Amino acid sequence: MTTWTATPQTSTPLTYAQWTSVGSPWPESVPWVPGSYVYKWDTNDQIGLIDPAGAYHWLSFDEWNAMGRPWPNVHRDQGFAKLTRTPDIARMTSLGSGQGYRIDYGTWASENWPTPISVTRFPGDAFYRNRGSDTIWYSGPTMNRPVTLDEWIAAGSPNPEVRTSRIPGEGDGILTIAVYPDTQQEVRRTSRFLDRTNWLVANRDALDLRFVNHTGDVVNWDTEDHAQYEVASAAMAPLDQAGIPYSMSIGNHDSMATGEGGSARDSKLTREYQRTTTTFNSYFTADRFGAVRGAYEPGKVDNVYSTFTAEGHEWLILNLELWPRLGVVDWANQVVASHPHHNVIVSTHSFLESDGRIWNDCAPTRCSYGDASPQYLFDNLFSQHSNIKVVLSGHAGWALTRTAQTSSGTKAFYLTTIHSNSTNPLRLLTIDVNADTIHTEVFGVNDGYDFGDRNTLGGFDFVE
Template sequence: MCRRPDQASEPQTGTRRRTFLRTTGLVGAGVAIPGLEAAPAGAAEPAAEQAPAWRPDPDSPRFTVAVMPDTQYLFDGESIHPAPVEASFRYLLSRAREENIVFLSHLGDLTEHGQPAEFGPIGRAFRLLDERGAAYSVVAGNHDLDSRTDDQRGRTPYLDTFGPRRFRSAPSFRGASPDGYNTYHTFRAAGREWLVLALDWRPSAKGIAWARDVIAQHPRTPVLLTTHELVYADREGEEAQFSDHGQWLWDELIADHDQIFLTLNGHYWPPARTVRKNTAGHDVHLHITNYQDRYYGGAGMIRLYQFDLARNTIDVRTLSPWILGRADDELNELERGEIERTGPQDYFSIPVDFERRFAGFAPVAPRPARPASRMVIPGTVAYWRFDQGDRNGAPVEDSVRITDHSGRGNHLTKVTVDGSPATALTWSDEYHPDQPGHGSLAFHGDKPPLRGAYLRTADGAPLSGETFRSGYTVEAFLKLPADWDSGHNAWSALLSRRGRSGDAGKTGGDTDEPVVTLSLSDGHGLQWAVYPLNQDGAVTNWSHELPLNTWWHAAVVNDGRHTTMYVDGCPVARNPSTVATGLTTLGLPWLLGGYEYGGKIDQVMNGWIGDVRVVDRALAVRDFMCA
């Protein structure tokens, strides 16, 4: 039996959703099944023999780990039906590059009785993977051997078929315990190494010691643990819990090894999952997947764990390529419910902040600070940074002079709004992870009444007269606090140029607006609103709403004709096609953190500003400070 004796079978309502990624050619060869004729060969997708060699992209942040649970009813005495399993393998091979499939884990109970006559056919099915150099692991289940024994049991048909000898030339195989029943494998994905620990149905004390040693030999590698029995659920929809053996395995191995972040097991049904905290206080996701109780012994069902490190998410899908590959009008009523499982235990996403989760054993070294001189590239007309030493939280002195590292003399001094506290502007040791200078200024502006402090260039500073007729790039790092409120903080500016547009002879739009401003709208999005030399009215670029309490890099690039805004190096949607040449000036100072309206200070920034750089030419993204 592969389920608890007290578990009642509760049929799952089959979905009628027909998600056909491919409609033909996945059935494959095998024993003929009455009423289930194979799809026409001429309509087939590439067979395993035609599929490209197994070459996953090792650097893409998106990759897929496939899981195949108990297939025992397809290899049961004289009832041998390899076609569903072969169809799954062909599916994985044909889509390996498209979905960046890096590994397949079989979770045990390959066969019903563990006999050579059963292992022969399934061993031949796995040759489809062997021939293309695919990376996979297999574990023994209780039906594959004498379930009363542990991994010291000696030679078995399972070991003859799926022992270490089979994997000697496999690209992922790294080693096995001396008994041969426990193996480990590695693969590269998302620019790093990952380890699959494939444990026997009943690892012995020696097996556990071996597993600990494997993990110790790979101290910075995330580990996916696969085994046949670990967690189960009594009823559909219930949270998974440990079996007695699973609790032992948790106590003896998983809980104390922070590298194990995901476990996968079969054996029981229905499918279920849970999350437990290990001794380091970090989440371990524990999943049981098994469909042998479903139509046609599970029909070779596979589960796809689609890792997306760009989104910090694992998306999970469950489907039967064998049924998926049959023509729609040939499907019987039971098949239609098994094409793709879409219940909450079969089709779901789990959030994982991979960098934070792995920080305990593989911390990402912070990007080191870069000297100011390295940031002063050709064309730099102003560069300010705020890494002023260990003064976190201290008020910025009234006498402060922030150096312009460009060498152009555009230094900044402090201006405090009357009635504002000394803490209206403070030093901070916070910074964007890709910021050259490791420090920032924390602005605490507010209104009504208007309070705060900001910085300004001196009267007659060279930057005041710049018109940037040939183009420009303005960059700034920023973060808005979690309590940022549009009613009090909207329409403040990171960087602005003093001077009413009306005084500059501009009659289009609001003549009280400043001639240049990089502001924060009432929806905490960025707005670049400027009066170009060739326009009577303003030209504006808008970002999306920036999530609060997060560091961002903003850049505005003008090539002499058009302006493009970027957030973290990505162009935003609301970039106008309007021709915009240069920036209007009245020869007045620039403000950092302050915004004028009608010729007087109207708002002060609430948030952090890191390094700010102004260059008199259009920069490519690769030349941004965050690159």
């Protein structure tokens, strides 16, 4: 621990080598390490501590008392909950409105196994059945599936609402995919991020919405309390509860590379830190995304692919890290080649420049503080497969559409990078498989502002 006069104490965890290099001094026992974060959830009385090394610990009363009884940072209206009739645990982002998402054991363990509250129902959940069917479904933060008779009785035998279809619009050949741009300006003191998601859920049937993708820079930078990730997580939670699958690409602001204020956290380690995405992966998981079928690295969502079926066609959404490692590019080629009957949409944070050209101001295999350049991706992945139809990106520019005619067919490139301080831009891709067209528009959800990129492209020859 290092102390400066008239400033708060700070601490740095030491490796064994660092400790021995300074003479192996015997550590002093203290009630707590300066720089630790003390907190509690709204769902239990446990007071937790996260030390500067990232270790979690639940405090006993004696430990808390020895620390001087510091007042914890209370995560209001948030916590962990489970239905009394199932073992699944939900991370609740809003207890009052019932918004949350199911977590796996690893995520629960990473939070040091906080005790969940048990409830019979969540606010806003639903029991329903499809018209013509006697099967009762439950939709809530922990699941969207048919329930057993015992589970239905345990919930109080609620009268299920009757729904006409689980997939409105199926059979007309038209579906919609929504694309979030950089949301880094929407994670501090604003509801714009959440408003966009709520609008999509409310308009799901009208849009025939099948999938949501985020092109990266979900947050601006990470902090000790992960405040911006809390906002982003809560903003995506309505998709979890509605059962709408989604995926997110990782931008430079979503990794350890970007420090507080938006500059490099450590300019000497930026390349290494760009691949350090621990916080992102603790908030956004494959299980939460809902349709992930494979990943480059187990337990991480930096590079994943998701699949779904719509309008008699198979679809594959491939999310790649920023300026991906060459091994990732090889893996992506294998994924696309092994799914020849899927129409592939690729999402990666950086591809088009603001003037519409493929960004190529870097070495092909050592681009900026990453690896494969956008041009390398085009030459060695996007142009090589006839079933890759769309590439989505953000990072630079505004909102524009470009196409390319390659030997493997028509490709559409959509750039959506709007760092708005006033509204919440959203791109919609309306796909017509019968006409082989994609119509797109970009607008502000809260104010309806038209960002000018409205067009319809054809000739996609969607595979079946």
